[in-house]
Amino acid sequence: MTPLDPHKLPVHLAVIMDGNGRWAQQRMLKRIIGHQRGAETVKMVVEQASLLGIKYLTLFAFSSENWSRPALEVRALMTLLKKYIRQETARMMRKNIRYNVIGNRRELPDDVNETLDGAIQKTAENTGMVLTLALSYGGRQELCRAAARLAEEAVTGTLSPVDITTELFNKYLDTGNLPDPDFLIRTSGEMRISNFLLWQLAYTELYFTDTNWPDFTINELHKALADFQSRERRFGMTGDQITERGDLLNA
Numbered sequence: 001m002t003p004l005d006p007h008k009l010p011v012h013l014a015v016i017m018d019g020n021g022r023w024a025q026q027r028m029l030k031r032i033i034g035h036q037r038g039a040e041t042v043k044m045v046v047e048q049a050s051l052l053g054i055k056y057l058t059l060f061a062f063s064s065e066n067w068s069r070p071a072l073e074v075r076a077l078m079t080l081l082k083k084y085i086r087q088e089t090a091r092m093m094r095k096n097i098r099y100n101v102i103g104n105r106r107e108l109p110d111d112v113n114e115t116l117d118g119a120i121q122k123t124a125e126n127t128g129m130v131l132t133l134a135l136s137y138g139g140r141q142e143l144c145r146a147a148a149r150l151a152e153e154a155v156t157g158t159l160s161p162v163d164i165t166t167e168l169f170n171k172y173l174d175t176g177n178l179p180d181p182d183f184l185i186r187t188s189g190e191m192r193i194s195n196f197l198l199w200q201l202a203y204t205e206l207y208f209t210d211t212n213w214p215d216f217t218i219n220e221l222h223k224a225l226a227d228f229q230s231r232e233r234r235f236g237m238t239g240d241q242i243t244e245r246g247d248l249l250n251a
């Protein structure tokens with residue numbers, strides 16, 4: 001496995017888990033089998049990220065646009081999600097992992113929300129990795145929700161528009177209590193962001209692999225993280241400035 005420098009890991013790793021459907025179709029299997037196999041990869045990545053000491057892991061599990069998929073696939077994904085959360089919560093407790101959810105939870109079925117609430121409550125005091133599931137999540141939708149809340153406060157007079165800074169705006173996002181991702185991995189060969197964390201990815205290092213999500217292995221994860229460690233992050237500054245500001249290198 002590619003050796004990793006434990007001091008240069010991303011603080012926040014985000015993943016677009018793509019290619020479950022194609023993985024299944026290539027094997028003449030139903031798409032949901034691909035999602036089931038994808039859930040096994042989720043287990044591996046959660047376990048590895050936590051073992052490596054990554055503080056925040058955010059997984060794009062269901063997008064705002066995924067509601068347009070065939071009803072059968074949507075239902076199967078919701079059932080799989082519930083099953084995963086129920087089965088994995090004990091392990092999350094053992095590994096000191098805290099659940100978090102971003103996205104428009106109002107669009108999720110009640111039983112899914114109940115399962116999520118139970119898991120969030122149960123793991124609320126855990127102090128290890130924060131595992132954020134993006135569910136019914138879209139970056140543009142999140143930005144609109146934040147803008148609507150700010151506008152409401154401006155109308156009622158509790159906020160003046162001139163006070164809207166990037167720091168303040170950030171607090172109104174679903175990710176208000178998370179740092180921006182340092183590293184984004186997308187599987188299955190697609191090289192786009194697909195409405196994921198549009199604001200938060202401003203300075204994130206991007207990594208694309210052709211591997212479909214169900215085939216993504218520990219080795220590939222390490223390879224991706226080693227690639228991250230080879231990058232110079234400049235945040236709009238010069239390389240010399242960054243060398244002087246060592247604190248930013250692993251911000």
Ligand code: FPP
Nearest residue numbers: 017018019020021022035038039042061084
């Ligand atoms: C993209 O593959 C994946 C999804 C839309 C869902 C992701 C869900 C999982 C990995 C399993 C369940 C999740 C958790 C957190 C337990 P795709 O269907 O778009 O693949 P395709 O592009 O090949 O059709």
